Amino acid sequence: MSTVESALAPAVALSKEELLRDYRIGWESRQASLAGRKEVFMGKAKFGIFGDGKELPQLAMARAFQAGDFRSGYYRDQTFMLAAGELNLQQYFAQLYAHPDVEADPATGGRCMNGHYATRLLDEDGNFKPQTSSKNSSADISPTAAQMPRLVGLAYASKLYRQNPELHGLTDFSVNGNEVAFGTIGNASTSEGMFFEAINAAGVLQIPMLVSVWDDHYGISVPAEYQTTKQSISEILAGFQRNGPGEQGFEIFVVKGWDYPALVETYQRAAELCRREHVPVLIHVTEVTQPQGHSTSGSHERYKSKERLAWEQEHDCMRKMRQWLLKEGYATPEELFRLEDEAMDAVKKARSAAWQAFFNPIQQEREELAQLLEKLASEAEKPNNLHKSIEHLKQNPTALRADIIRTARRALRQVRGQRGFARRELQQWLEQATADNADRYNSYLYSQSEQAALNITEVKAEFAPNAAQVDAREVLQACFEANFRRDPTIFAIGEDVGQIGDVNQAFAGLQAKFGELRVTDTGIRESTIIGQGIGAALRGLRPITEIQYLDYMLYAIQILSDDLATLQYRTKGGQKAPLIVRTRGHRLEGVWHAGSPMGMILNSLRGIHVCVPRNMTQAAGFYNTLLRSDEPAVVVECLNGYRLKETIPQNVGEFTVPLGVPEVLLEGSDVTIVTYGSMCRIVLDAARQLAKVGISVEVIDVQTLLPFDIEHLIVDSIRKTNRVVFTDEDVPGGATGYMLQQVLDEQQAYRHLDAQPRCLSAQAHRPPYGTDGDYFSKPNAEDVFDVVYEIMHETDPKRFPTIY
Numbered sequence: 001m002s003t004v005e006s007a008l009a010p011a012v013a014l015s016k017e018e019l020l021r022d023y024r025i026g027w028e029s030r031q032a033s034l035a036g037r038k039e040v041f042m043g044k045a046k047f048g049i050f051g052d053g054k055e056l057p058q059l060a061m062a063r064a065f066q067a068g069d070f071r072s073g074y075y076r077d078q079t080f081m082l083a084a085g086e087l088n089l090q091q092y093f094a095q096l097y098a099h100p101d102v103e104a105d106p107a108t109g110g111r112c113m114n115g116h117y118a119t120r121l122l123d124e125d126g127n128f129k130p131q132t133s134s135k136n137s138s139a140d141i142s143p144t145a146a147q148m149p150r151l152v153g154l155a156y157a158s159k160l161y162r163q164n165p166e167l168h169g170l171t172d173f174s175v176n177g178n179e180v181a182f183g184t185i186g187n188a189s190t191s192e193g194m195f196f197e198a199i200n201a202a203g204v205l206q207i208p209m210l211v212s213v214w215d216d217h218y219g220i221s222v223p224a225e226y227q228t229t230k231q232s233i234s235e236i237l238a239g240f241q242r243n244g245p246g247e248q249g250f251e252i253f254v255v256k257g258w259d260y261p262a263l264v265e266t267y268q269r270a271a272e273l274c275r276r277e278h279v280p281v282l283i284h285v286t287e288v289t290q291p292q293g294h295s296t297s298g299s300h301e302r303y304k305s306k307e308r309l310a311w312e313q314e315h316d317c318m319r320k321m322r323q324w325l326l327k328e329g330y331a332t333p334e335e336l337f338r339l340e341d342e343a344m345d346a347v348k349k350a351r352s353a354a355w356q357a358f359f360n361p362i363q364q365e366r367e368e369l370a371q372l373l374e375k376l377a378s379e380a381e382k383p384n385n386l387h388k389s390i391e392h393l394k395q396n397p398t399a400l401r402a403d404i405i406r407t408a409r410r411a412l413r414q415v416r417g418q419r420g421f422a423r424r425e426l427q428q429w430l431e432q433a434t435a436d437n438a439d440r441y442n443s444y445l446y447s448q449s450e451q452a453a454l455n456i457t458e459v460k461a462e463f464a465p466n467a468a469q470v471d472a473r474e475v476l477q478a479c480f481e482a483n484f485r486r487d488p489t490i491f492a493i494g495e496d497v498g499q500i501g502d503v504n505q506a507f508a509g510l511q512a513k514f515g516e517l518r519v520t521d522t523g524i525r526e527s528t529i530i531g532q533g534i535g536a537a538l539r540g541l542r543p544i545t546e547i548q549y550l551d552y553m554l555y556a557i558q559i560l561s562d563d564l565a566t567l568q569y570r571t572k573g574g575q576k577a578p579l580i581v582r583t584r585g586h587r588l589e590g591v592w593h594a595g596s597p598m599g600m601i602l603n604s605l606r607g608i609h610v611c612v613p614r615n616m617t618q619a620a621g622f623y624n625t626l627l628r629s630d631e632p633a634v635v636v637e638c639l640n641g642y643r644l645k646e647t648i649p650q651n652v653g654e655f656t657v658p659l660g661v662p663e664v665l666l667e668g669s670d671v672t673i674v675t676y677g678s679m680c681r682i683v684l685d686a687a688r689q690l691a692k693v694g695i696s697v698e699v700i701d702v703q704t705l706l707p708f709d710i711e712h713l714i715v716d717s718i719r720k721t722n723r724v725v726f727t728d729e730d731v732p733g734g735a736t737g738y739m740l741q742q743v744l745d746e747q748q749a750y751r752h753l754d755a756q757p758r759c760l761s762a763q764a765h766r767p768p769y770g771t772d773g774d775y776f777s778k779p780n781a782e783d784v785f786d787v788v789y790e791i792m793h794e795t796d797p798k799r800f801p802t803i804y
Helices: 016-041 055-064 078-083 089-096 147-163 193-205 260-277 306-314 317-327 333-379 386-395 401-414 421-442 472-486 510-514 526-538 550-564 598-604 616-626 679-691 713-721 735-746 771-777 781-795
Strands: 002-004 070-072 181-186 209-214 251-256 281-286 469-471 490-494 519-521 542-546 580-585 609-611 633-638 645-647 663-666 671-675 697-701 704-706 724-727 758-760
Touching (some): 016 078, 016 089, 055 078, 055 209, 055 317, 070 526, 078 089, 089 333, 147 209, 147 526, 147 550, 193 526, 251 260, 260 317, 333 401, 333 421, 401 421, 472 490, 472 510, 490 526, 510 519, 526 542, 526 550, 526 580, 550 580, 550 633, 609 616, 616 633, 616 645, 663 679, 671 679, 671 713, 679 697, 679 781, 704 735, 713 724, 713 735, 724 735, 735 758
Parallel strands (some): 002 251, 070 181, 181 209, 209 281, 490 519, 490 542, 580 633, 609 633, 671 697, 671 724
Antiparallel strands (some): 469 645, 663 697
């Protein structure tokens, strides 16, 4: 571990112009923080969190950051983004005001609170732009330490680009793997398990990951004594320090956050080592201050002592840099005063321009509506209060779009039933405004490009006559092999994926054929397995990351939900990570290997497709579809289906299964049963038993839960049978409740029902171990039979008398 301390010595290889440029940017950033706080307290912004106190280390980091590099940071890196040229002051304030326009706020289009930075990696058509000629930032998220798993993947991509010769031609994404992934995190957030998991993963992988810890001693109000053993992350990570070149491990540097020349020297040394040797590096930046406290939600005077506040004022990094510039003769007081005045003026102008750009269009919409309401009032056939709405609208100096639309909708209530041109004109205006706001606030949950999964052409599976049946796992094995040969950017990682070909053998033999870089074992670390995939996918690769069992998704659900699922949405189509998460679940035995927590997945992973194939042939078709699309997905294979017999399609690497299209497995006329996954076999068994007593069942496999039956095929079946049962292995109210809502509410199938719709799910608990535990915990064929029979008994009790 190296402690770099210059005592503010003059030995820094930068020109006067470069030094003063850094001072100017640092001062602009500081003034932007101060102004941002005022804007929140004036009511022009909802919340503010700022990077004051971190200016100098971020200026030094920006000097080491090169084209092609990536950042995965947290929400105090405004100075870095300004210094790297990937943010300007007007964009900074546009994000503070939540301006819903990617021209104004390229990072998030107004969708994230201030301090959430990103560069636009995609062009207008959703295709990747060249990354090696730009400085890149992956999109920030708020959950503490959740930027760390993705950081591992961004750095891992450099390793693959350097070590895999098949990727050397992809020069838009990498130049021999020379790119460094820079991560930033606050000292308190290093207490999170994801931080430690990511550090360990990087040490094992030996990847060019450079992590900066901004240590201001606090996590909101909680000091380091409660956060970190020894109150020092670098001390407790000292065991990761490598002993010399060639040894696995980290390089760890410690440097003070107010020591500008030491910071510049540290970042230059660290980045060069990281870039050249692919050695992960941690820079512990100590004695950092936070002049305005954590955020606008509170004051740090409430929890910091007078002595601490005085120390922070004395060690403010911008104050220290000013003293150093004067002491070493790099600038005169007059020069620095001029720079400070210019910085303050630049911030004022940017703030004003950002506010006008944000608010003027809203004012224009307000005026348009006021004129329409005046017309409507003049045409009114009976007394109303429209004049009050008009007056209130005009007198509101800071009306937002919500106020405007609310006024329009309430005005139409008052003239319901009234005819006339003005009412129709207002209706048309509202329809257009609603569409515009849907684009501003609701678009890009999923890809809107030509490569979106729903745009992939369906190719039917072809089977040779009299083809032999094989273990179903061999269908997947053949599918993966065909895709690996087709596309060198595809790779698979996960626990036991490599040497033994995963615990169910679908990757068996593929590591020997394609090498360890393409089919790779990982440690037991689900969160960073997913993060490894997200980061690599952001850099143009096509990862398949395996979560060994569906139950273990809980380890990674936060990363999947907060990072991957929101990526396209929170950047308004600016970034994508087409990661495939392969897992298996449903039927087996035991509390922790029989899970089907589909309701949890559905509710937390909107933005990710969820495929639930009933067999391995359907799973292979989904993989073929997804590997040709640009969207993330979870594929849940049937855990008890790998040894069942299936036939390998002749076009095993080319046939595709469309998402959102259910399949009718058995036609019938009395009752529709909607299900998926392993339950398909159980329902078909029950259907055969029901046929023997004269009940005709139509069995539908939904195939994907997200998206769900986009063509509304299920309602067609219910229109015929007038009765429906939803069944799966989730807990009551889980995915069965979701399917019922989709079909009855979305598809309005209630219009065609002659009997109460029924849901048949598993018990509320997880199944205990053993065959009996499975039978009495999850739906079985007898349960399905009884539910359907009961429905038919209610319809025709004479024909179907009670059983029990």
